[in-house]
Amino acid sequence: MSDATTARDRRPGGRTARIRAQVLDAVRAELAEGGHEGLTVEGVATRANVHRTTVYRRWRDVGGLLADVIAAAGEIDWQPPDTGSLSGDLTALNEEIQESLLVRPSLARALMAASFHSEQAARAQTRLWADRYAQCGILVERAVERGELPARHTDARSLLMAATAPVYHHLVLQRADPDPRLPRRSAVAAVLAAAAGAFSAD
């Protein structure tokens, strides 16, 4: 995958790992200060007490840095919510998403912005989404077991997209003011559609 990981495989030793840690910490710190706007290779390198060229060579660009931060964060295992009902789970998921987009700095936002002009960031984004959706498949399975959804197979990915997409759409594309009701409304709407058989795989 990324150059950083390749390098780590080839010489996982103390210095390489230490510098990676320094740089990734610096990315997070810079992100916290200036948001994804003020994030620059120069700034990261300076803060990490590392030379520009090192960063350019190992991570190529800002997108590469963000991709690596995401990869490092992916090592901590995230768990989908489990509230006892499908609509509750999806609502909780949406609230989590909404918060991740509103918190400053928003890593999610930064990754999206970078993914438009960085191949590494784009790949990291795609991969992150695939993982998340795969993990959330369990929500649908549990709902079927509880009898909340018709026994016939429901396409988990479609359902999850229907539930979560509006939150992103509202905050990222429309850039509208956050609506505290949206997470629940969107989740409920998706569940109703699912109950009506909208996402049954045919």
Next chain:
Amino acid sequence: MSDATTARDRRPGGRTARIRAQVLDAVRAELAEGGHEGLTVEGVATRANVHRTTVYRRWRDVGGLLADVIAAAGEIDWQPPDTGSLSGDLTALNEEIQESLLVRPSLARALMAASFHSEQAARAQTRLWADRYAQCGILVERAVERGELPARHTDARSLLMAATAPVYHHLVLQRADPDPRLPRRSAVAAVLAAAAGAFSAD
């Protein structure tokens, strides 16, 4: 609104208008060649046979250029589809959206990318969405008249978001391969949810 429009109001004369036309044409041309990646102020200015400084002063940055292109395009009046059924209308709308994201160059994509680091582009984006949704309100009204939706008031914006958001989510955020079925599936799901009262304003 934009500097360009202000300027045009204050001195709408031949040269100002001519240069605006040259520059906006150049933006579209550059976009067509290099996509939203290769879009640079320098390139636009050169192609338009105009000096860099002129562009910087009137449009500030790439986002301003795109915002003005959008504004100019907004002058041609777009009409929401009218197929005779709500699900048909929403499907057609989604297919239009999907095409606008897949066509090269994608003005929509470029505007999104720019909106992350240009205030003007961000505002243009927000305004564009508000206009589109307002215009699409008629779809819901017609559906109610036809008896496709319960008589009680349905929140048009929520319904439209539920229908369209997944398409953007799929193509822009997930960057997954285009799914020719998604426009219809997503539209139908939204209609089913609406029929179940998911978007009734309370």
Next chain:
DNA sequence: CGGCTAGTGCGACAATTGTTGCGTTAGGAT
């Protein structure tokens, strides 16, 4: 026609961004 000035052209400049070649260092291997 002739003056006024918004808007443009021009060049010089500063700041940022990214690249390259080469010497040095540190960590892994024998």
Next chain:
DNA sequence: ATCCTAACGCAACAATTGTCGCACTAGCCG
């Protein structure tokens, strides 16, 4: 302990990006 080389530091460079002051041009108005 010693060698080997991946990875880093460094400096110099090139390219890009954005700004500023000033001259000038063209459209508007009297």
